[in-house]
Every structure is written in C-alpha cells, then in structure tokens.
Amino acid sequence: MARYARVKGSIALITLTNPPVNALSAAVRRGIMESVSRALKDEQVKAVVFCGENEKFCGGADIKEFSGSMSGPPLVPLIHSIEAGEKPMVAAIEGVALGGGLELALGCHYRVANTKACLGLPEVTLGLLPAAGGTQRLPRLIGIPAALELITTGRHVSAQEALQLGIVDQVAQGSAVQAAMELALSVIGQPLNPRRLSLRAPVWAPDVDGVCDAALAQVKQRSRGAMAPVACVQAVRAAAMLPYSKGMERERQLMDTLFRSGQAQAMQYAFFAQRNAGKWSLPNGSQWNNTRARDVQRAGVIGLGTMGRGIAVSLVKAGISVVAIETDAKQLESGKKAVTAMLQRDAQRRGVSPPLHLLTFTLSFHQLRDVDLVIEAVFEDMNLKKRVFSDLCKVLRANSLICTNTSGLNVDELAAVTDRQPLVVGMHFFAPAHVMKLLEVVYGARSSPEAVATAMALGKRIEKVCVAVGNCSGFVGNRMLKLYLDQSVYMLEEGATPEQVDQALEEFGFAMGIFKVSDLSGLDVGWRVRKASGLIGPDVDPVKPSRWRLGRRYCPLPDMLCQQGRFGQKTGRGWYLYDSPGSKEAKSDPEIQTFLEDYRRKYGIIPRRITSQEVIERCAFALANEGFRILEDRIAASPEDIDVIYLFGYGWPRHRGGPMFYASQVGLSVVLEKLEHYHRIHPDVPSLEPSRLLRRLVAEGSPPIQQWKSHIKNLRSHL
Numbered sequence: 001m002a003r004y005a006r007v008k009g010s011i012a013l014i015t016l017t018n019p020p021v022n023a024l025s026a027a028v029r030r031g032i033m034e035s036v037s038r039a040l041k042d043e044q045v046k047a048v049v050f051c052g053e054n055e056k057f058c059g060g061a062d063i064k065e066f067s068g069s070m071s072g073p074p075l076v077p078l079i080h081s082i083e084a085g086e087k088p089m090v091a092a093i094e095g096v097a098l099g100g101g102l103e104l105a106l107g108c109h110y111r112v113a114n115t116k117a118c119l120g121l122p123e124v125t126l127g128l129l130p131a132a133g134g135t136q137r138l139p140r141l142i143g144i145p146a147a148l149e150l151i152t153t154g155r156h157v158s159a160q161e162a163l164q165l166g167i168v169d170q171v172a173q174g175s176a177v178q179a180a181m182e183l184a185l186s187v188i189g190q191p192l193n194p195r196r197l198s199l200r201a202p203v204w205a206p207d208v209d210g211v212c213d214a215a216l217a218q219v220k221q222r223s224r225g226a227m228a229p230v231a232c233v234q235a236v237r238a239a240a241m242l243p244y245s246k247g248m249e250r251e252r253q254l255m256d257t258l259f260r261s262g263q264a265q266a267m268q269y270a271f272f273a274q275r276n277a278g279k280w281s282l283p284n285g286s287q288w289n290n291t292r293a294r295d296v297q298r299a300g301v302i303g304l305g306t307m308g309r310g311i312a313v314s315l316v317k318a319g320i321s322v323v324a325i326e327t328d329a330k331q332l333e334s335g336k337k338a339v340t341a342m343l344q345r346d347a348q349r350r351g352v353s354p355p356l357h358l359l360t361f362t363l364s365f366h367q368l369r370d371v372d373l374v375i376e377a378v379f380e381d382m383n384l385k386k387r388v389f390s391d392l393c394k395v396l397r398a399n400s401l402i403c404t405n406t407s408g409l410n411v412d413e414l415a416a417v418t419d420r421q422p423l424v425v426g427m428h429f430f431a432p433a434h435v436m437k438l439l440e441v442v443y444g445a446r447s448s449p450e451a452v453a454t455a456m457a458l459g460k461r462i463e464k465v466c467v468a469v470g471n472c473s474g475f476v477g478n479r480m481l482k483l484y485l486d487q488s489v490y491m492l493e494e495g496a497t498p499e500q501v502d503q504a505l506e507e508f509g510f511a512m513g514i515f516k517v518s519d520l521s522g523l524d525v526g527w528r529v530r531k532a533s534g535l536i537g538p539d540v541d542p543v544k545p546s547r548w549r550l551g552r553r554y555c556p557l558p559d560m561l562c563q564q565g566r567f568g569q570k571t572g573r574g575w576y577l578y579d580s581p582g583s584k585e586a587k588s589d590p591e592i593q594t595f596l597e598d599y600r601r602k603y604g605i606i607p608r609r610i611t612s613q614e615v616i617e618r619c620a621f622a623l624a625n626e627g628f629r630i631l632e633d634r635i636a637a638s639p640e641d642i643d644v645i646y647l648f649g650y651g652w653p654r655h656r657g658g659p660m661f662y663a664s665q666v667g668l669s670v671v672l673e674k675l676e677h678y679h680r681i682h683p684d685v686p687s688l689e690p691s692r693l694l695r696r697l698v699a700e701g702s703p704p705i706q707q708w709k710s711h712i713k714n715l716r717s718h719l
C-alpha cells in the first residue's frame with residue numbers, strides 16, 4: 001500500500017495509498033519500509049519524495065488497528081530509517097499531515113506543503129501522545145512553547161502557519177509534489193546531518209522548567225482528569241532535558257500507560273461514534289446512503305431571539321442566503337444588530353469581509369415565498385408554534401421544508417397543522433447555536449427520508465455534528481437530562497449542597513456542574529415547561545408544595561427558587577450568587593444553605609452525607625438507564641448516537657466516552673446492581689428501575705457496546 005515510482009530520472013516517488021486518508025496501516029508501513037529500502041539501494045535514485053494518494057498526505061496511524069493486536073513494522077524504527085537514510089528525503093504535504101503522518105514528515109529532511117494543507121499532532125484527542133518521535137522532534141524544530149501548545153491541544157495549523165512556525169520549509173501555490181521534487185533535486189549532495197532533527201541537542205530555553213510547569217497547570221485545569229494532555233507535557237519536558245534517545249524512551253513509557261488506558265479507549269470510541277452518527281438510518285430502512293438531500297440555497301429563520309440569531313449566523317457563514325423574520329419592529333432591529341455584530345466579529349477574526357449581503361431582515365412572511373427551507377425558532381410554546389406553522393403554509397412554496405427548533409415539543413403535533421407533513425422535521429440546535437456543535441435532527445412519524453437527509457446535510461454544511469433521532473418528549477438529549485436533573489435535586493433534598501454535587505461532577509470531568517449549568521441556562525426555562533406540562537398548578541400548596549406529583553416523587557426546590565425571582569446568572573442569583581445580573585463567576589450563597597436546611601426541616605427530612613461516588617452513580621446511571629429505554633423505543637438508532645449527543649451537546653467529558661460507553665466500561669452488571677440498589681431505596685422514582693434492555697444485556701453476558709444493536713433487535717422481536 002505504498003506505490004514506488006522513479007521520476008525525473010533520479011527521484012524515487014513513494015505514494016502512500018490507503019484511501020480515504022492514507023492512514024498508516026500495517027500494509028502501508030510495510031509498503032513504505034520496502035520502498036525506502038529499494039530507493040536507498042537503487043543507485044539511479046539520488047533523492048526520495050513521499051506523498052499521499054488523492055492529494056492527501058496522511059491522516060496518521062490507522063486508529064482501527066489500536067483495538068486489535070498490532071502487527072507489521074512499527075512506526076518508530078521506520079521513521080528513524082527514513083531520517084537516517086543517506087539520500088535527501090522530502091515530504092510533499094497535500095491535504096492533511098496529521099499524527100503519525102506529520103511524524104513521518106518530521107523524519108524527512110525537508111517538508112513542502114501546498115497552501116490548502118493542514119498539519120497537526122491530534123493524538124491527545126484520542127487519549128494518546130505523538131509517540132512516533134513527535135514529542136521529541138517537534139520541540140527540536142520549533143521550540144518548547146510552540147510544541148507544547150500544538151501537542152497538548154492537538155490543534156491543526158494551516159500551511160502558512162506551519163511555515164511561520166518552521167514546521168515546513170516551503171509552501172507551494174500549486175502541487176506540493178512538483179515543488180518537493182524540485183527541492184529534492186536542488187539539495188542532492190548537501191549534508192544531511194543538520195536536517196536530522198534527532199541529532200539536534202535538547203531544546204534548552206531560559207526557564208524551560210517554568211514554561212513546562214505553566215503548561216502542566218494549564219492542561220490540568222483545562223482537561224479535568226484527562227491523562228493524555230499531562231503525559232504530553234511530560235514527554236515534551238523530556239525533549240528539553242534529555243538527549244534524544246532518552247527522550248524517546250520517556251515518550252514510549254508514557255505512551256505505554258496511555259495506550260492501555262480506558263480513557264484512550266473512550267476517546268477513540270468517540271472518534272468513530274462521531275463519524276458513524278452521520279450514517280443515519282430510519283426505522284423504515286431509509287438511510288444516509290440511499291436517500292438524496294435537497295440543495296438549500298435560501299433559508300428562512302423565524303424569530304430572532306438567542307436561538308434564531310445563532311442559527312442565522314451559522315447559515316450565513318456557510319454561504320446560505322437568509323431571510324430573518326420578526327413580528328415586532330423593535331425586536332427585528334435588535335436581532336439585526338446582534339446578528340450583524342456576530343458576523344462582523346467572526347469575519348474580523350478570520351481576516352475576511354462579513355457576508356452581510358446574504359441577509360434580509362423583514363417583518364413580512366411574504367419574503368419567504370422562494371426559500372427552500374424555514375427554521376422556526378420562536379418561543380417554546382406549542383400554540384404559538386402551531387400558528388407560525390399554519391401561517392408559513394400560506395406563503396411558502398409547496399415543496400419548501402419546515403423545520404422547528406423546538407427543544408422537546410411534539411414534532412408530529414406541529415406537522416399536523418401543516419399541508420406538508422412529510423416536509424416537516426425538527427432541527428434542535430443548542431445555545432448558542434453558532435457555537436455549539438450538536439444538532440438533533442428529529443424525524444416525525446410522517447417525515448420523509450428526503451426531509452431528514454436535507455436537514456442532516458444542511459447541518460453538516462454548517463459544521464454541526466448531526467444526529468438523527470425519533471420524536472418523543474425531549475427527544476434524546478433533554479429526555480435524558482430531565483432524569484439527571486431530577487437526581488441532582490433529590491440529592492439536595494437528602495443532604496447535599498449544589499457545591500458538593502457540582503464538585504463531584506467537575507471532578508468526574510464535566511466542565512461545569514449541573515447547578516452551574518442550570519444557572520447559566522436560566523432556571524425559569526424549566527419552570528415554564530413544568531407549568532405547561534401541568535406539574536405546577538393552582539392546586540399546589542404554596543406554603544408546603546407537595547413532593548409527590550403525577551404518581552411519583554417530585555422536588556419543588558427549583559420552583560421555590562424561581563418564585564423568589566432566582567432565575568440564575570441573568571438575575572444574579574440562582575443556585576449560586578453572582579456579583580451582578582449577567583456576571584459569570586458562581587459564588588456559594590449562604591442563603592441557599594439556609595433555604596435548604598429550612599426546607600428539609602419543613603418536610604422532616606434528616607440530612608445525610610452524600611459521597612461523590614453516589615453523586616456520579618445516581619447521575620450517570622440514571623442517564624444511561626434512560627438511554628437504554630431510548631434504544632428500546634427506537635428513538636436513537638445506536639448507543640453511539642446517544643453518546644455523541646451527550647459529548648457535543650451536554651459537556652460529557654470526552655475521556656469518558658459518553659453515558660452509554662461509561663456504563664459499558666463500568667460494567668453493565670455493576671450498573672444494574674447499582675440501579676437496583678438505588679431503586680430499592682427510592683421506590684418512588686420509577687426512572688431508577690433498571691430498563692428491560694439493560695437487564696437483557698446483562699443476562700446475555702454484557703456484550704461490548706458495538707454489539708448492542710443486534711441485541712436490541714432481538715429484544716424487539718421478543719416484545
């Protein structure tokens with residue numbers, strides 16, 4: 001899987017051939033080894049150029065191989081043999097040079113990239129470190145601070161930035177392969193030792209220790225328990241302190257630990273889960289590769305609140321014309337200002353001009369007559385949305401799609417008021433919509449495969465991670481979130497504080513605990529939903545609200561907070577205290593402690609100590625248990641889809657894979673046992689009762705997560 005050719009008389013051109021990204025599989029490594037040996041032996045060959053098939057240099061090691069037993073020539077000695085070769089070796093980088101691909105290029109004596117190439121060492125995002133010499137060669141090439149930044153973040157850099165950093169020697173406007181061949185011919189006969197990065201001395205710099213310490217503190221703070229970024233800093237520190245061979249030894253030791261870790265498994269699982277989510281399928285058999293998406297050139301956005309603004313920005317940035325509608329002139333003006341400012345800021349950052357010409361702001365629905373698709377983002381109110389949907393049908397072309405950004409209302413009920421049920425789907429964005437990566441595409445009972453394909457393709461075009469889900473209250477993400485929130489507030493009743501719960505979740509890896517997140521989102525949002533769903537009504541005792549509603553345990557604490565006007569950050573008070581409305585730093589509020597104590601006293605609850613372990617078990621296992629029910633109900637097509645939703649929409653730590661992967665990693669029988677235990681203690685919380693699918697999987701020997709899909713099919717056929 002490496003092609004060998006002699007070109008221009010004296011150049012051996014070695015082409016990596018393993019589409020789509022020319023990953024360094026065992027066969028590719030073998031091919032490179034044989035080709036290098038042939039080039040070194042061939043007396044006609046005076047220089048060697050490496051490139052990749054289909055204008056993609058190399059996407060790195062073949063990640064699929066990591067889960068099996070590795071075979072074939074190892075990468076480290078292979079790259080060493082390239083570097084040690086007595087003929088100039090030049091990497092011609094087109095498309096991507098990532099991970100092992102860049103490490104291969106660093107083993108070459110020269111590197112040429114074309115303008116569109118991107119380079120990086122993203123191993124840290126897979127729970128690993130660049131262990132084919134990357135942590136030792138890159139610092140020797142570009143210095144410790146720049147290498148630390150690239151290796152600990154896994155950030156991709158453009159060819160231009162790579163040139164500025166000194167990673168590549170040349171950027172070619174046209175073909176990198178042509179430019180590399182010219183460079184190779186021009187350097188024949190020049191000494192190679194100065195070009196061999198491994199021969200360079202350790203990279204000493206003033207206060208190297210201080211720089212590494214600062215990087216360590218930064219990654220520990222940023223990555224919340226992830227091991228790989230810490231190991232990356234340790235390996236780069238070795239490049240600063242030790243000769244190359246010792247540094248390589250350190251790199252290998254650190255990699256050995258990471259490679260076997262559950263964190264690496266979780267992150268590699270997340271990599272493939274994200275890509276598999278794009279391969280959607282519907283219960284009727286329609287799927288991503290048998291359904292055509294429609295082209296969307298013009299879209300409408302109804303409502304310019306926070307969500308509508310973010311959606312409009314995302315569409316325009318992808319080159320789609322947008323007609324943005326509001327019902328009130330003042331709101332239209334403030335929406336216009338906000339959208340324009342967001343686009344201007346973004347354009348300024350990227351050094352381009354803002355695509356404002358793609359935007360039309362109007363109060364008139366008639367301007368929507370020739371759009372291909374509309375995304376409704378009005379207030380979360382079924383009647384209001386129904387009115388908007390029927391008004392849309394009066395002006396839209398008969399074949400225009402109508403999408404709703406509802407976060408959990410019934411898509412079928414909305415579709416029913418239209419004249420085009422097959423053309424109605426949900427597009428559930430997450431706030432802020434121009435930043436958050438997740439998009440749940442919700443298909444209703446009558447949504448056509450073409451409508452789903454169009455929404456999925458549009459989501460991909462605006463750079464979202466899209467997951468197709470079925471229609472139920474809250475869809476996947478918010479349906480699960482409800483149970484996680486329930487557990488959190490029950491624990492406050494039982495004796496915990498918001499700080500304790502949040503600390504346990506943050507130590508687990510969440511960027512923010514659930515109470516901080518609730519304050520950020522606004523506590524009034526859930527309050528409104530609970531009122532609309534009949535959980536709060538005039539029959540509720542205002543002095544001692546019932547803890548039992550609709551036949552199950554209910555915690556009135558969040559409602560009581562809202563009654564006090566504590567809506568979270570926006571009012572300066574929620575579960576925490578803020579310096580002023582809108583400020584972000586959450587501080588403990590003694591009033592909340594007193595409020596919780598009074599509450600427990602009023603209801604005769606004797607507080608008990610709740611450990612971090614209990615917090616994690618009750619939150620994570622409640623999430624996973626609902627995830628199993630969602631799989632039984634066919635609302636999500638696979639556990640991977642659920643995990644992608646939690647990773648990209650709800651801040652689940654990537655090094656824990658997602659709630660379903662976490663359950664599989666902890667062990668399904670352990671999860672079952674714990675749920676049974678908690679359900680025994682809390683029989684008034686039906687959601688803690690282990691799901692049928694979980695029981696079934698345990699009974700069938702807890703198969704690996706990749707096999708759950710077939711067990712789910714069997715479970716259904718037994719129902």
Ligand SMILES: C/C=C(\C)C(=O)SCCNC(=O)CCNC(=O)[C@H](O)C(C)(C)COP(=O)(O)OP(=O)(O)OC[C@H]1O[C@@H](n2cnc3c(N)ncnc32)[C@H](O)[C@@H]1OP(=O)(O)O
Nearest residue numbers: 020021023059060061062063064096098099100122131275
């Ligand atoms: C030690 C460790 C070492 C030495 C390493 O090198 S670890 C690997 C480091 N490399 C990476 O992390 C790069 C991973 N890949 C990507 O970031 C992207 O795939 C890409 C930027 C290279 C291309 O992006 P895009 O064009 O959007 O395509 P997809 O992401 O959808 O990928 C297409 C298919 O290729 C599969 N793929 C990609 N990279 C690898 C890889 N390194 N090993 C195995 N397979 C890879 C990916 O899963 C897609 O497969 P399908 O879904 O189409 O089946």
